[in-house]
Amino acid sequence: MRNLVILGGGTAGTMIANKLHKQLTHEGWHITVVDRDDAHHYQPGYLFLPFGGYTAEEIVRSRHRFISDGVDLVYGEIDRVSAEESVVHLQDGRTLAYDYLVIATGTTPRPDQTPGMLGPEWHRSIFDFYTLDGARALARALDSFDHGRLVVQICEMPIKCPVAPLEFTFLVEAWLREHGIRDQVELAYVTPLDGAFTKPVASAHLGSMLDERKIEVVTDFMVESIDQDRKVLVSYDEREVPFDLLVTVPVNMGADFVARSGLGDELNYVPVDKHTLLSTAYDTIFAVGDASNIPASKAGSVAHFAVEVFVGNFLEHVAGLPMTGSFDGHANCFVESGDGKALLIDFNYETEPLPGKYPIPGVGPLSLLKETHTNHLGKLAFRHVYWNVLLPGHPVPLPAHMSMAGKFVLDRGHPEGGTTP
Numbered sequence: 535m536r537n538l539v540i541l542g543g544g545t546a547g548t549m550i551a552n553k554l555h556k557q558l559t560h561e562g563w564h565i566t567v568v569d570r571d572d573a574h575h576y577q578p579g580y581l582f583l584p585f586g587g588y589t590a591e592e593i594v595r596s597r598h599r600f601i602s603d604g605v606d607l608v609y610g611e612i613d614r615v616s617a618e619e620s621v622v623h624l625q626d627g628r629t630l631a632y633d634y635l636v637i638a639t640g641t642t643p644r645p646d647q648t649p650g651m652l653g654p655e656w657h658r659s660i661f662d663f664y665t666l667d668g669a670r671a672l673a674r675a676l677d678s679f680d681h682g683r684l685v686v687q688i689c690e691m692p693i694k695c696p697v698a699p700l701e702f703t704f705l706v707e708a709w710l711r712e713h714g715i716r717d718q719v720e721l722a723y724v725t726p727l728d729g730a731f732t733k734p735v736a737s738a739h740l741g742s743m744l745d746e747r748k749i750e751v752v753t754d755f756m757v758e759s760i761d762q763d764r765k766v767l768v769s770y771d772e773r774e775v776p777f778d779l780l781v782t783v784p785v786n787m788g789a790d791f792v793a794r795s796g797l798g799d800e801l802n803y804v805p806v807d808k809h810t811l812l813s814t815a816y817d818t819i820f821a822v823g824d825a826s827n828i829p830a831s832k833a834g835s836v837a838h839f840a841v842e843v844f845v846g847n848f849l850e851h852v853a854g855l856p857m858t859g860s861f862d863g864h865a866n867c868f869v870e871s872g873d874g875k876a877l878l879i880d881f882n883y884e885t886e887p888l889p890g891k892y893p894i895p896g897v898g899p900l901s902l903l904k905e906t907h908t909n910h911l912g913k914l915a916f917r918h919v920y921w922n923v924l925l926p927g928h929p930v931p932l933p934a935h936m937s938m939a940g941k942f943v944l945d946r947g948h949p950e951g952g953t954t955p
């Protein structure tokens with residue numbers, strides 16, 4: 535009997551457990567998933583909570599309901615991994631021996647990493663929406679906010695769902711208009727990047743959407759501290775951005791036990807081969823989802839596409855065969871833009887988001903890098919797909935690898951910025 539231990543029963547860990555349970559022989563393998571509690575959060579739902587879009591009950595479900603019978607689910611806080619002994623230690627003293635380990639413990643917002651973020655103003659005038667509590671507190675604050683300066687700010691990259699702060703900005707702008715108070719509110723978007731997004735074509739497109747909405751964009755802003763008394767963000771190069779209401783995305787970091795186990799980089803992400811997801815240090819350890827250091831977006835879609843490739847690779851690896859699957863960093867993310875519309879972006883390690891149609895080339899029904907109502911409906915429908923198709927590990931009719939079919943390559947030399955298929 536061989537033991538597979540999966541650390542983290544979130545998006546990636548749940549899919550992996552369910553898919554491998556179907557593929558590995560039950561006589562030969564024992565699969566265990568470890569997570570700290572029984573609450574599985576649909577994190578994309580946090581975005582809509584501040585605007586009354588979802589209730590907490592709609593985005594939190596019992597974790598065990600999504601893990602196949604026959605897979606052990608152990609509740610406990612992971613303390614460390616002794617990779618040399620192939621043992622996981624839980625904080626309560628329990629140990630789990632493994633033959634193969636998958637680290638899928640994601641990434642967590644860490645407000646403690648920025649001086650001055652936590653303090654009396656936390657959840658009074660300074661909020662995050664990357665946690666359930668933060669999103670709920672922000673909902674209450676927006677209810678009574680009717681004038682002043684609202685700043686959306688990212689502390690440091692990488693963050694999970696790198697488009698979420700932009701989506702929040704577009705949604706809050708639309709929400710202020712709906713409530714007839716847009717004129718009383720100054721909006722600013724503060725980012726450590728040199729533009730609205732990491733990739734040039736999408737960055738230009740999303741940047742012009744911020745301009746059209748008269749949202750001030752402050753770039754290259756590396757926050758050093760927050761002065762709660764004066765309500766200003768202070769950067770390392772001594773610039774200051776004042777706020778009345780701050781919506782921050784704190785530094786995101788991998789789990790602390792990864793650092794304690796000597797398995798992480800400086801942000802506690804596990805170094806892996808970006809194509810196979812096998813640890814660069816141990817050939818019995820994989821890291822999948824946000825927990826790894828692959829240079830792709832930290833997103834549920836990436837976790838999903840990576841799991842598709844990982845499962846085949848894992849089966850080959852444990853059979854002593856070379857791994858033939860190669861993950862390409864495929865990501866696709868809806869970007870809510872307010873007024874019942876959204877964009878969709880689809881990209882990978884090599885190819886930046888481009889305009890076009892998805893998933894059926896030339897047909898869609900979804901449009902790439904373009905605001906449409908259909909994209910917005912796609913984003914809303916995704917919650918159902920997540921609970922009922924993705925987590926149980928059912929096949930999704932989308933290829934794991936990014937395709938160029940249906941995309942247009944921007945012809946930068948063209949005077950009207952034309953496109954060529």
Ligand SMILES: Cc1cc2nc3c(=O)[nH]c(=O)nc-3n(C[C@H](O)[C@H](O)[C@H](O)COP(=O)(O)OP(=O)(O)OC[C@H]3O[C@@H](n4cnc5c(N)ncnc54)[C@H](O)[C@@H]3O)c2cc1C
Nearest residue numbers: 542544545546570577578612639640695823824833834835
């Ligand atoms: C506001 C917001 C909006 C988002 N929108 C989108 C979107 O539109 N599209 C998209 O694709 N993605 C989106 N995401 C990102 C997506 O939710 C994550 O990328 C995805 O959940 C990553 O899956 P994961 O399995 O790697 O980590 P997670 O799903 O976060 O799971 C990690 C698990 O590990 C457990 N864990 C961690 N440390 C320990 C420990 N020490 N002991 C025990 N258990 C531990 C946690 O409890 C958790 O259950 C969004 C995220 C946020 C915050």
